[in-house]
Amino acid sequence: MQTETAGRRERNKLDKLERITSAARTLFAEKGVSEVTTAEVATRADVATGTLFLYAKTKGELLLLAQNASYREAHSEGIQAAASKKDCVAALISLLAPIVRCNREHVENGRTYLQEVVFGTSIEGYRSEAIELMTGTESSVAEIVASRTGAESTRAAELAHVVMAIMFLSLSSPQNVDLTSDQLLSAMKLQFTTVLTAD
Amino acid sequence: MQTETAGRRERNKLDKLERITSAARTLFAEKGVSEVTTAEVATRADVATGTLFLYAKTKGELLLLAQNASYREAHSEGIQAAASKKDCVAALISLLAPIVRCNREHVENGRTYLQEVVFGTSIEGYRSEAIELMTGTESSVAEIVASRTGAESTRAAELAHVVMAIMFLSLSSPQNVDLTSDQLLSAMKLQFTTVLTAD
DNA sequence: CCCAATAAATGAGTAGACTCATTTATGACT
DNA sequence: AGTCATAAATGAGTCTACTCATTTATTGGG
Numbered sequence: 047m048q049t050e051t052a053g054r055r056e057r058n059k060l061d062k063l064e065r066i067t068s069a070a071r072t073l074f075a076e077k078g079v080s081e082v083t084t085a086e087v088a089t090r091a092d093v094a095t096g097t098l099f100l101y102a103k104t105k106g107e108l109l110l111l112a113q114n115a116s117y118r119e120a121h122s123e124g125i126q127a128a129a130s131k132k133d134c135v136a137a138l139i140s141l142l143a144p145i146v147r148c149n150r151e152h153v154e155n156g157r158t159y160l161q162e163v164v165f166g167t168s169i170e171g172y173r174s175e176a177i178e179l180m181t182g183t184e185s186s187v188a189e190i191v192a193s194r195t196g197a198e199s200t201r202a203a204e205l206a207h208v209v210m211a212i213m214f215l216s217l218s219s220p221q222n223v224d225l226t227s228d229q230l231l232s233a234m235k236l237q238f239t240t241v242l243t244a245d
Numbered sequence: 246m247q248t249e250t251a252g253r254r255e256r257n258k259l260d261k262l263e264r265i266t267s268a269a270r271t272l273f274a275e276k277g278v279s280e281v282t283t284a285e286v287a288t289r290a291d292v293a294t295g296t297l298f299l300y301a302k303t304k305g306e307l308l309l310l311a312q313n314a315s316y317r318e319a320h321s322e323g324i325q326a327a328a329s330k331k332d333c334v335a336a337l338i339s340l341l342a343p344i345v346r347c348n349r350e351h352v353e354n355g356r357t358y359l360q361e362v363v364f365g366t367s368i369e370g371y372r373s374e375a376i377e378l379m380t381g382t383e384s385s386v387a388e389i390v391a392s393r394t395g396a397e398s399t400r401a402a403e404l405a406h407v408v409m410a411i412m413f414l415s416l417s418s419p420q421n422v423d424l425t426s427d428q429l430l431s432a433m434k435l436q437f438t439t440v441l442t443a444d
Numbered sequence: 445c446c447c448a449a450t451a452a453a454t455g456a457g458t459a460g461a462c463t464c465a466t467t468t469a470t471g472a473c474t
Numbered sequence: 475a476g477t478c479a480t481a482a483a484t485g486a487g488t489c490t491a492c493t494c495a496t497t498t499a500t501t502g503g504g
Contacts, residue, residue: 055470094484164417165360204439211410218363240403244443254500293454
């Protein structure tokens, strides 16, 4: 007897995951990761503390769980916005602007998200998902570079890697914590131009 | 009555700092940061746990305290080695090779060091020292770029920033944890070339 | 030399992320 | 329905970085 929806067990898990995700999102947005305890998230999601760690192995994974969806959405937005731009740097900025803005909705959370992506330790789980998102973005960058400058695909891939490095450090650097998204984008634009133009 | 050496108090502090630095260096090198507890370091340095945190505000600062000297030395070595190189990329690799090797003496510690530099929170203390070291290295890079390519100083500074970003991510990326120093340097060289040559 | 002022050291205590032995719920099979 | 096997949930307990009220040491002045 296979019902349309999966079994009770599966539905329960989905429901808990949803409650946890939503609790984490709300609390992190309100107070910032560092001011939220895992116990708080558990309480708000109405699960035991142990249960929380069944759904996210660490507090860092919890942040990734809470934010990955937004980054995915930002990525699609960026792809759409970039499509119409002819100039390479302009296209790159259009592509990355939504990601930068997403990251900067809450500076501390955004920086912690990146920290978790690069320095986190979980092999599978939400970190892998985040890494895939980044890889996907890097591919989009490579495609833009290749199509707008006519560079060969290996060179485009190298440049894409550099572009991602620039974005990563711009968003992470403690020197930039007080900059707005637009200021960050200007700074990034300058570096992209430096890197992509002969002289 | 001003003796040659400072007062007993000052000498005691210096001595404790030396014991703590050395204990941290040894233990971190032996087991890696994550496998060493602050209590262990305190015991080995023969101070109380509370005392440890008088000398380094966090475990991360302790790592910076333990490693900054090595990085400073690596930087001087790099400057020496780069001096004789005419080619820009070759000079950059010579400059940065000692730093990369220093960082890779122990992969986990090296990555944690960088994590601490970028994401740490202490304003003054050993983190500032580490940031100054990085800034100094970036200046050396800028100087090399300016002198070897004839680029204007603003452009050289931008390129230096990019070069540092490439090094930082090369050393931090989880994808690179299994690469040797030489493999990392090759990968970096490729990216430097891509960025510094017109096409 | 003694005393007050100040700096440093101490270690029991706290907070918070995470674990794991036990309990509870679900599903499969008769 | 009843029984077993298995998956999931639970929360008391652990571990460890870090704090802070108390104690101890140093110094400079009378």
